[in-house]
Amino acid sequence: MPARPDEDGDHLLRMIDSIWQKTQQHWLDDMAGHFDRAHWTPLLAESRTYLRALGECLEVMSTAQRDTEF
Amino acid sequence: MTDVADIHADIDALKEFRDALTEFRHAQREVVERGDQEIEVTRAGLEDKAGQWRSLLARREADFAACQLAAAAELAAGRPADCSAEATAVREAQERLDYIRRWQQRVEEEASTFRGTADRFRDLLDLDLPRTENHLLAIISGLQAARGIPVTGS
Numbered sequence: 001m002p003a004r005p006d007e008d009g010d011h012l013l014r015m016i017d018s019i020w021q022k023t024q025q026h027w028l029d030d031m032a033g034h035f036d037r038a039h040w041t042p043l044l045a046e047s048r049t050y051l052r053a054l055g056e057c058l059e060v061m062s063t064a065q066r067d068t069e070f
Numbered sequence: 071m072t073d074v075a076d077i078h079a080d081i082d083a084l085k086e087f088r089d090a091l092t093e094f095r096h097a098q099r100e101v102v103e104r105g106d107q108e109i110e111v112t113r114a115g116l117e118d119k120a121g122q123w124r125s126l127l128a129r130r131e132a133d134f135a136a137c138q139l140a141a142a143a144e145l146a147a148g149r150p151a152d153c154s155a156e157a158t159a160v161r162e163a164q165e166r167l168d169y170i171r172r173w174q175q176r177v178e179e180e181a182s183t184f185r186g187t188a189d190r191f192r193d194l195l196d197l198d199l200p201r202t203e204n205h206l207l208a209i210i211s212g213l214q215a216a217r218g219i220p221v222t223g224s
Contacts, residue, residue: 005104012101016094023087026080031209039202043194047098050191054105057184061112064173068119070166 006055013047081213088206095199102192109181116177120170127163134160 003011020040024032134156141151214220 005101005108008104009098009101012094012097016090019087019090023083026083027078029078032079035205039205043199043202046191046194050187051101053184053187054101057180058105058108060180061108061177064112064177065115068116068170068173 004055004058006051006058009047009051009054013044013051017044079209079213081210081217081219084206084210084213088203088210091199091203091206095195095203098191099195102188102195105188109177109184112177113174113181116170116174120167120174123163123167123170127160127167130156130159130163 002008024036027035134153137153137156141153144151
């Protein structure tokens with residue numbers, strides 16, 4: 001059974017976060033810090049907000065389908 | 071502005087990260103599509119069920135009306151008549167239809183609340199992330215040029 005989209009999205013986010021952590025070990029200058037603040041942190045925050053909202057929304061959709069099976 | 075000479079980065083690591091970001095963008099776009107699809111499937115499913123119960127309600131109302139007509143004739147002839155089963159069936163169909171309609175309303179409210187967050191994330195994937203990837207590409211190209219490495223592809 002395929003995972004829910006929000007679970008897959010969460011998995012993707014953890015994977016890219018792990019790659020970013022590794023990249024940081026090879027990027028040791030001011031620009032790396034700037035990239036982290038200006039690009040990476042907002043991307044992470046916005047992705048988490050979306051995936052949480054998606055999870056909540058899909059929970060309601062799933063309950064709606066289940067509850068109306070008479 | 072930082073000069074490329076001040077950048078201390080492993081080009082391969084940056085390339086790997088940039089490629090991973092591109093893959094992430096495509097894969098998350100699929101997640102967004104699947105999420106939207108799930109909402110549409112729920113809407114369509116509820117509409118389908120509402121349609122079925124509307125039809126059933128109409129049939130049961132017709133049965134109840136026919137029963138009442140027959141009952142009137144039976145009672146006129148002095149015989150007992152009972153349409154309580156038909157009345158119960160009508161009530162049940164109406165209650166279930168109302169219940170589905172309440173769920174339809176809830177789903178619309180939820181989808182509407184979610185839409186704002188989903189639109190922002192879609193913009194991030196379609197507009198912001200490609201810019202970020204291009205920014206990384208510019209850094210990589212700058213480093214390659216500064217280190218005398220031939221620039222290959224994007």
